[in-house]
Amino acid sequence: MTTASGGSLTGLTASELAAKLEAGEVSSVEVTQAHLDRIAAVDSAVHAFLHVDTEGALAAARRVDEERAEGRAASPLAGVPLALKDVFTTTDMPTTCGSKMLEGWVPPYDATVTKRLREAGVVILGKTNMDEFAMGSSTENSAYGPTRNPWDLNRIPGGSGGGSSASLAAFEAPLAIGTDTGGSIRQPGAVTGTVGVKPTYGGVSRYGLVAFSSSLDQPGPCARTVLDAALLHEVIGGHDPLDSTSIAQPVPAVVAAAREGASGDLKGVRVGVVREFSGDGYQAGVQRAFDAAVQQLSALGAEVVEVSCPHFAYALPAYYLIAPSECSSNLARFDAMRYGLRVGDDGEHSAEEVMSLTREAGFGPEVKRRIMLGTYALSSGYYDAYYGQAQKVRTLITRDFDAAFEQVDVLVSPTTPTTAFEIGERVDDPMAMYLADLCTIPSNLAGNAAMSVPCGLSDEDGLPVGLQIMAPAMADDRLYRVGAAYETARGALRVPELEVAV
Amino acid sequence: MSKISRDEVAHLAGLARLAVTEAELDTFAGQLDQILDAVAEVGEVAADDIPPTSHAVPVTNVFREDEVRPGLTREQALAAAPAAEDDRFRVPRILTEEA
Amino acid sequence: MTSVAEIMDYDEVLARFDPVLGLEVHVELSTNTKMFCGCANAFGAEPNSQVCPVCLGLPGALPVVNAKAVEAAIRIGLALNCQVAEWCRFARKNYFYPDMPKNFQTSQYDEPIVHDGYLDVVLDDGETFRVDIERAHMEEDTGKSLHVGGSTGRIHGAVHSLLDYNRAGVPLIEIVTKPITGAGERAPEVARAYVTALRDLLRALDVSDVRMDQGSLRCDANVSLMPKGSTEFGTRTETKNVNSLRSVERAVRFEMQRHGAVLASGGSILQETRHFDESTGSTSAGRRKETSEDYRYFPEPDLVPIAPSREWVEELSKTLPELPWERRKRAKEQWGLSDEELRDLVNAGALELIAETVEAGAQPGDARSWWVSYLAQQANTRGVELADLDITPKQVARVIALVADGKLTNKLARQVVDGVLAGEGEPDEVVAARGLEVVSDDSALQKAIDEALASQPDVADKIRGGKVQAAGAIVGAVMKATKGQADAKRVRELVLAACGQ
């Protein structure tokens, strides 16, 4: 095999694979094996996976093949392989969240997302690397070592879902699942040249997703094309009675919207360019790629206007109060009593001491930093000034979105201010790291839907740039329509040449 | 200006049950200071009459019927326990009594 | 550290200070399932057999509110004359403790579901004292720890602890009074009467087992003193571990006397948690916390707000049963009781039990006699409240019915009750298992009578000769032969008949 995508099967999109499976041209076992081979060939260099379930994946593939032979297919994606972020519980694989705290933990229950994937016949290849407990923008915070960007192995693949995005860019899987709390699906998508969608908050169940910041976390689909993301979105989306914040409405018709968009007509669609997301701090090549994408939307018939969202500037500080506050509470359960790591249980130390020693040993520096920050922001005397104020900013940002969506159907911006930075470049500077999520955070705070779709390469460094599209809550279909139209007009992207032995 | 002292960091670490090292006290004091400086601007924008948002989606009254559903077996519940004894989770001696 | 606290003479306390009380009562609801998950809510199951990812606090698990628990909270609020919130939320109360799986308790903070009500409490002399209710809110219970290696399961000196999470997540309602002032010397009595009235109310609402001995009703008593003439509250202590109605009264009285002694000697009261010791009737200081309490409350993001519609509240208000005080009024009239008789029944905690027994079909006279004599004795020997005996009014009514039908004698009926109290099952099961039914088969009796007459021919002759009082010896022999399971009256009739009398 000499192609950059590793071969004829791994080079295909999920919908292409689904068509071949449906036509009987190929079996799921063959498709799965091809991806397992690709993982075996490149993952030592990329390190997208924390756990590869060869046996389980092939067994699941065989089941799908048998069902298909009997004339049944569980879903349009039955038999297509997928990479699952290691933050979802799985009864047949460990769930570590990229942390020493949960090393080797095999949960006794499946997340709703896991369950829906299995029920749809999607073949889970394994669990992907991530920043510890989803805290980070580079996947450097994984306790199990960083994931590398297939476009340049010295660069970060984004985070926290760097394993999922890298697995797509390295053609180890055609589909992946991510979670997006402040941009952890979209930012990795942008810097690896893949598609990532944060559905409307409540659109995909959080049951079995190990919580980072409950009011912001949202699972979503990752893929190499907009249509593939839509197909996956419909598999995992929809109401779940086990998640009280799950929306009791049908999933927006995102597959139909992606197909409609692919026809390339955006007449009558009003697109707003967010004025605040440009200028200082935005890499020139990123800005140029973004401007070209806006031109393209205009050429497709969209009516493009500039829109101001004045409070978006306060999204980042609000986020860095709300997310750490919630995480300080969510991560309190990791206390060495019922599961996970236990340190210092020598018959001398008390339960309290063992808790503290274990948490000290089991959490990495970023996790500890955020727990400390959140503990501070919630503590008496500071709550009003920090957490309380941040919740008010959240209201202001939601109002900005509401006002904007009165004028336009979707908003657009660069997904990230820069292309992928080098591994190690920002590890000692938390604030610089946090800037990677500048443009993605407002949608987490307001809960509306947003997507990152690749918009070419930055002309100064040849690295992928992401176009972010934002739509109102429960109007996820608009993302797919506009994203697919743009994707078609943009044309095929170059794929990364992985400099590894294949 | 330094907002957070080493003592305060130590107090926070106690509340958060983190047995931080002396070196970490210094690192965290510096970093928390820097981050708090950067986020303090949330205090500038929102006026008193702005209501806080705790939930992104305005839904109320989500309930469950009072019907028993199967949970975990005891074996499943205890499977990942660092230590177990007499069908219970075994933990080191507990010092303080809480509310 | 464990020195006996100085206490002041009670009359002197009252001469110098006015007591202020605050009572916090935690009630475990008797729903089928827990507050936030579908695990069974049943007392006494095998350890860790009623758990799931949610109540074990496993990573990724999410809570969903039990509708029945919300309903119970609103009904309790309505019965306590409270306002029902138009909108309220759950909050997280963050603190680490091994019996709390998430290391935060999902509770309500500044937005309780019901607030601002009152409960009129009848004191021993029939006078009514109004206790104002601040709020009642929903929360979840913790697991249970067993301390191993220390003396008698105490936390001190334990080598390690064992945790059972069956109770973790059981729905709790916490009912908090406003500061209770003006009770004066009757403060301890008011505290006891309040908890008693609350217990009766909760039982009438059928929302909880209200068993103080099993922990389904738990009371924390806050006590402070203010110098006579002052209106500024003193520093309060919170006494926990008060496991009976009598203990509530004793604990309040003891704390008043202890505070009095400390304040009179120029000392100051520490705001602390104290533990009540049933055996000595005194309180002792709990371990002082190293870090100050800072629960870092914030709105629970995993649960959406609760906004009870006014229609729902209205509907629930129609489901309120006859409340204890209304029932008392009616019982007094229907059973023709004097004020004293009513008060004695109420004080003995027997009125509701009798009323329920009557509702289950018994005659008021029979019901009253069982509860105030035999069952009261049993409660007394066991050292428990009447209501905490392991027998229900329904079961008592069944025993009464069996006697009325002639299936049991009074003596046998007491044995049946003993069986029920010993956990042998329903009255009919006890009758069957112990073989206690009256021997009403005349032919079986006849055989025993014939044998008795044959073995005592001289007595038989006396009876035949008209000395009917001699029949007692024969009756006694027959009763002995039938192990007391015969109806003595019937035996006497048959003996006399057999002797031609």
Ligand SMILES: [Mg+2]
């Ligand atoms: Mg409480």
Ligand SMILES: [Zn+2]
């Ligand atoms: Zn449960």
